[in-house]
Amino acid sequence: MDQRELLADALHDRADLLAPAVYGEIVAxxxxxxxxxxxxxxxxxxxxxxxxxxxxxxxxxxxxxxxxQAEESSRARAKQGVPIHDIMHAFRFTTGAIRDAVLDLGIDALAVVTLLWAYSDAYTANVVGIYRQSDIEGALEQARRAQQFLLGLLDATLSDGDLEVAASALLLDPTVSYRAVRALPLRGDVAPQLRELQRQAARHPGVSVLAAIGTQCVGVLPFRPDAVGDDVLIALGPSVPLPELARSFRSAHTVLTAGTRLGLTGTHALEDLSWRAAAAHAGEVNGMLRARYLDPVAAQGPFGALILEAVAAYLAEDRNVPRAARVIPVHVNTLRYRLRRFEELTGRSLDSTETIVEVSFALGVSAHTG
Known part of the structure; x- marks a missing residue:
């Protein structure tokens, strides 16, 4: 038997001693x-x-x-959550122990150690390739889970038990409150909005779940996102514990529907829209108020638009004439004249509380709905 066979046999006999010793070094x-x-x-x-x-x-x-062996163990460690650099660190403990055993045996040690380094290179190349593939597979699986989770919340088909399991798989924290988000671009692809919301999520602590579903970006976030563009409506639900996410999604749906009808962009929750969320759904009332307050003024052509601008500024500034005049901007007397013409055309007084409510409704909602 030549020296290499002797060395291989001797090294094989030491495997049962090397394994627990290497394990101890790795966990330490x-x-x-x-x-x-x-x-x-x-x-x-x-x-x-x-x-x-x-x-x-x-x-x-x-x-x-x-x-x-490299393929099987690296796949297993990836599933166990061990980072690739830790896998390679553990491998170096193993090869170090084998090298010391070979040197201790002293049989053609130098040639074997040289082969061992070449084996290490090949092993490393295999692990890197497998781990990269596992990363891709893991990312795809996580994206699939996220989409199924969000679809279940959107169509209210996710049971309490399924929600808990899915949330755990996506690493959502049961002690944290989350809010539903539905971002709708008025034109163009949803992908840029998804990337921007993902960037915002990366800057905030905690786990967020986001996915593109149809023409919308849908998600669950532990924070209130900023606007992502001039032509995107972001509808938010309230911040709630995980088991109440369905309620947050229902609220976000209300905000999205109302915001779309009102032609809004930016980030809005129910508390931002207030009564406008309900008013946006009042089709018959919208038509009545449009006929009462908007149509008679609009019939005046360009001057009618100036009158409505004056009334909107007057109401927005809590009926303060000087402030409203500065906003437009026009002379205070010009503003007063336009307000008076509004009253003449509509037959309604802007000193009446009911008129103020109805005009606010008309300007804020009816002008944007059919």
Whole structure:
């Protein structure tokens, strides 16, 4: 029997001693391995020892793709949440122990150590390729889970039990409150809005779930997002505990519907729209108020538009004439004249509380609805 066979046999006989020793080094220095079963780690060490024994006998380093131990163990560790740099750190503990054993045995050690480094390169190449593939597969699976979770919330088909399981799989924190978000671009693709909301989520602590569903960007966020463009409506539900997310999505739907009818953009929740959310759905009332307050003024042509501008500014400034005049801007007497013409054309007094309510309704809602 030649020296390489003797060395391979001797190294093989030490596998049962090397495996627990290497395991001890790994768990002492790599925290992510605390959740990896000891039997899994020791089995991987024994398999690497067996690979090196074959390497010693043949004198040939196998191509990366044929190192099945690297593929199997790296896939397993990826599923166990071990980062790739920790996998390679653990591998170095294993090869270091094997190198020391070879040097201790002293049989053609230098040539074997040289082969061992070449094997390490091939092993590393295999792990990197598998881990990259696992990352892609994991990302795709996480995206699928996110979309199914959000679809279930959108169509109210997610039971309490399924919601808890799905939220846990997506790493949502049960102690944190979340709000539904539905972003609708008035034109163009939804992808830019999704990317911008993802960037905002990356800047905030906690986990967010976002996906493009149809023409909308739908999500669950632990924060109130900023506007993402001049032509995007972001409808928000209230911030609620995880089990109440369905309620948040119902509220976001109300805001989205009202905001779309009102031609709004920017970020809005129910408290921002207030009575306008309900008014946007009052079709018959909208028509009546439009006929009472808007149509007679609009019949005056361009001057009618100036009158409505004056009334809107007057109401927005809490009926303060000087402030409203500065907003437009016009002279206070000009503003008063336009307000008077509004009263003449509509037959309604702006000193009446009922008129103020109805005109606010008409200007804020009826002008935007059919």
């Amino acid at each position: 220095h790599i925290p992510s391995y605390e959740n990896v079963p000891r039997a899994d780690v020791e089995a991987s060490v024994r398999e690497i020892v067996a690979d090196v024994c074959r390497l010693i006998r043949t004198g040939t380093v196998p191509p990366p793709a044929s190192i099945t």
